[in-house]
Amino acid sequence: MGPQLNLVCRTIPVRQPEPGEAVVRLYYSGICRSDACFSIGPEPGYPKHDHIAGHEGIGRIVRAYDASLIGQLVAIRYLGSTCQSCSYCLRGLLTSCPFQLNAPKQVSGTFKEYATVPTSCLVHLPQALSNEGTDILPYYTAALCSGSTALMALKGAKVGPEHVIVVVGMAGGIGNMVGMMAKQVRHAKVIGIDLSHKINRLPSSSDQFGDIFLSAPNTVDAESRVEHANAIIEACRKLRGGSGVLRGADSVIICGSTPEAFRNVHDYVCDGGRIVCVGAPGGDTHLSVPVKDLIELTLDDVPSQMQDMVDCRTMGKVVVAIKADSGGCL
Incomplete structure (x- = not known):
């Protein structure tokens, strides 16, 4: 084995089974x-x-x-x-x-x-x-592989009926199955993203695994990023019937295996949503998310958590110790 595939067809003996x-x-x-x-x-x-x-x-x-x-x-x-x-x-x-x-x-x-x-x-x-x-x-x-991986991704994303999910790498084997199971099994709405030449080759039966298909941008400049994110937000609005708060997808599942598939995916998801990575790009690929955006996306039911903290203090589970320094300051 080496850096290049070296495939050879050979006839080899069948090893006899041992116990187990x-x-x-x-x-x-x-x-x-x-x-x-x-x-x-x-x-x-x-x-x-x-x-x-x-x-x-x-x-x-x-x-x-x-x-x-x-x-x-x-x-x-x-x-x-x-x-x-x-x-x-x-x-x-x-x-x-x-x-x-x-x-x-x-x-x-x-x-x-x-x-x-x-x-x-x-x-x-x-x-x-x-x-x-x-x-x-x-x-x-x-x-045995693509199907189980797709199902694991849907479980990780907690996809439910009428949820809107974005599948990056829709035209690939796993992306195709993620979209199909999301629609047919979880009854979710699916936005599929892939390279334009792959989107254009999708079969006429593509409505079985996606509702709206968008081509990934060819460039990575800021303007293309904003346009692509806006197109996804608009697709989410359309799939939600054009009503309610304008927001991103409930979940984003990345099935692509190129570094480009992982860029700016936090722009696609709504606050409290989930990003699930399935694809495995080679090389030194990093998923970069601004900390400010990450905090805003993951805040969940803050008023309730504040009340829980008050309850913990009231029940004596949390004891607050206040100590003054020599100068009399807290």
Whole structure:
């Protein structure tokens, strides 16, 4: 592995399963942009030689130490397993578990016909999926990475019915699924943003994953920034029926993977809104937000919090100590 992709097709032996393992014959594997990132470098923890990428595989168990597993329809995803007992797992931060097993890091990836993997890393799929016919199975590979990432973003943004959300990078795989699930599952209003040539290539069925589509500005000057932010605010007003307080989106979900996708996103969101970062740009990319804007955006129910503070003082939970210095000043 090195700075450039070095792809080779080879025939290799299938390793026999040990206790706690199974051999899966893979029918389909999705291709994720991160597979390219995993395949160069190499990044810490990834093999330097004979690396097999892929983390969106669906197939059947054809050999296992536990014979009762043979024939089951399963999937292999990026986050294979976690310990379920460390402080991160107990807080629901599974991707921070220090004992996690990932494909294609600790577990060899899905860009092959047969994979020998720990059974703890397999996701068992309903048999009904295969009964629908093999033509439907390829579409479920997207749920193993893009779909789960999109759902996690929507949960993080706390998207609800009639919320207005902005999806930056709408034309990409994850952005497309974020918009679709936001509309079809959460019943939200969606503003999609991407480069103009990508917006222009969206299919006629794009109303399934977006309500209004805006082209990202080609330049980063102050005038273009203001015009773009105003266009988003106007789109939010339109989706809210043209009434109420003029404000930004309830949530902004960044699915793009370029530094430009992260610029000035705080201009798009209303006070108390949420910004969720999904895309992972390479290099030394920073998300810059003026502290003043950050404070104003995150203030939440200040009068109620002031009253809570008074209540804490009244109940003796907070004791105020006043001490005078030698000069008699407080």
